[in-house]
Amino acid sequence: MNIYSQKTRWKISLLILGLIIAGATLYYTNRLAKRLSNEEKKKVKLWAEAMKILTTTSNPDTDINFVFKVIENNETIPVIVTNENEEVVFTRNIDSTRINNPRYIRQQLMEMKKQHDPIVLIITDDIKQFVFYKDSILLEQLKLFPFIQLILSILFLGIAYYAFSYMRKAEQNQVWIGLSKETAHQLGTPISSINAWIELLKTEIGKPSRNIEELEKDITRLELIAERFSKIGSIPELQPVKFFPLINKSISYLQKRVSEQITFFIDFKADKNLKISVNPTLICWVFENIMKNAADAIAGNGIIHITVSDSTQILYIDFEDNGKGMPKAIHKTIFKPGFTTKKRGWGLGLSLSKRIVETYHHGKIFVKSSDINKGTIIRVVLKKNIS
Secondary structure: OOHHHHHHHHHHHHHHHHHHHHHHHHHHHHHHHHHHHHHHHHHHHHHHHHHHHHHHOOOOOOOOHHHHHHHHHOOOOOEEEEOOOOOEEEEEOOOHHHOOOHHHHHHHHHHHHHHOOOEEEEOOOOOEEEEEEOOOHHHHHHHHHHHHHHHHHHHHHHHHHHHHHHHHHHHHHHHHHHHHHHHHHHHHHHHHHHHHHHHHHHHHHOOOOHHHHHHHHHHHHHHHHHHHHHHHOOOOOOEEEEHHHHHHHHHHHHHOOOOOOEEEEEEEEOOOOOEEEEOHHHHHHHHHHHHHHHHHHOOOOEEEEEEEEEEOOEEEEEEEEOOOOOOHHHOOHHHOOOOOOOOOOOOOHHHHHHHHHHHHOOOEEEEEEEEOOOEEEEEEEEEOOOO
């Protein structure tokens, strides 16, 4: 199992754990809210009975102090008492500034009817009253609490995840820069030494030699690689260059270094004199990495088709092969450092390509499509001019 599969499993596990905690919190809070709601219902019934006693007591000697205390103790539950014609007889814990507003009272009654059935007060055989009530503000807040808690938790986790991701990427960038500069430095010393030996061989042989010419080509290639690494470790300079010769150069270079069974085609649907702001050294490295991966994905005879399309300020470069393809699950993972499907691969080529395209050229690189045993299309999107 590679590091990215483990990372995905950890994310899924943490998500499941978070959902379990959120579910448990909601369940417990809802149970608590129901219990509180039942307690409020009992209080309203007691209050209704107290109101009944108060309205039906005719004996002046009856001690109704307890009844008054019951009525006064309801300081949180909104209550409206109506007659059989739904005319308001009494209210409790209703906004006093709007109590004379019929529309407001009607709205409150509608809300109360939706929440609870009214308590019927039989005053006399001919007179009935109805006690409507709704949940107290405290109970309403308790019901909302888990959702507020969930939103705040998600917000906090999102900010924390973004902060940690930002720090991790910054740390990765420092590693990339340090590694690239060190690689360029380490290559520089032996390249200089080999150049000196070649000059010495030329002097000793005294005539042109094919072997020396091949050595010089390889040294030139090593110098290009060292230059690429040195540019990765710093902010490269972009310059307007003709794009058609640039991509043709990459195709010509790679065509000589892959199987003869692989054919390259280029469909250039743009002006061949078109100029685009790029760093030629680095962008050619991107094209070579993509085409090398495409060649590795082809078993036997195959085609690598490059299509260049011009769209106002954007240039689209599609690299299509008829190789083995890849599952959709790894379309994004292939651009991460260390991910590879090859036995001897390092998993750095496409990662470097993504950094070059997106960080230095402010473009995009992604898998446009891929089908198993049919092939893959990788798209590079570049801006023509970068301010």
